[in-house]
Amino acid sequence: MDGPAELLRDFVNTYDVEGDTDELASPAELAVWLRERGLISGSDRAVDDDWALAVHLREGLRTVLRHGHEAAPAPVADLDAALAALPVRVTLASGAPEAEPLGTGATRGLGLLVKAIMDARAGGGWHRLKVCASDTCQWAFIDASKNRSRAWCSMRVCGNRTKTRAYRARRQAPAPAS
Incomplete structure (x- = not known):
């Protein structure tokens, strides 16, 4: 794994909204996913x-x-509820706050x-x-653009679809009356 952002991206992408497929469709599949990432x-x-x-998180x-x-606050509260259910201790052992997962097995994962x-x-x-x-779509991605302005996972696919829909909607709108 390249880093924490990539791990989080991959975790979010275990559910494909567009295809309605879930890599974590059962506890066994969750264990496989966690195991494959060490x-x-x-x-x-x-x-x-x-x-x-895991699904809530x-x-x-x-x-x-x-x-x-x-x-x-509402979206953050949902994530906070999932985070609160996980046994994690925050330590300052290295001088900076660090999370230390407690528990064993999948809970620790x-x-x-x-x-x-x-x-x-x-x-x-993170940003x-x-x-x-x-x-x-709702596919997670890492925005590598200089000014962090990327909005779509792919300009060729999702960006193009969105811009084409907007263009067509503008073209079909009635002309303003003078």
């Missing part, structure tokens, strides 16, 4: 509560990223995602992490 050991398993919490992240990082949020924030990747502005 967040849990080969013998760790996930249970229904872990899975429900993922969708809370998607909502906050979609509404911008200075999101309204989800706690490492909380740590990734804090690490992305501290490392500058570059976004969700596509297209309602039908």
Whole structure:
């Protein structure tokens, strides 16, 4: 994994809104996803509560990223509820605040995602992490543009669709009466 922002992007993208497919459709699939990223050991398993919490965390992240990082209280409250359910201790051992996941297995793996949020924030990747502005897409991406103004996951696909719809709507609008 390249870094915490990439991990969070990949986690949000486990659900494909446009295709309505979910890589985390069960506790077993959650365990596989966490294991493949080195967040849990080969013998760790996930249970229904872990899975429900993972989905809540993922969708809370998607909502906050979609509404911008200075999101309204409601989207932030959803994510905060998921974060509050995870056993994580904040320490100052290194001089800067760090998240230390507690628990074992999938619970600890989800706690490492909380740590990734804090690490992305501290490392500058958090504000570059976004969700596509297209309602039908909502794919997470990292905005590498100089001024962080990118709105779509892909200009060729989602950006083009959005601009074409707007153009057609303008062309079909009746001319203003003089």
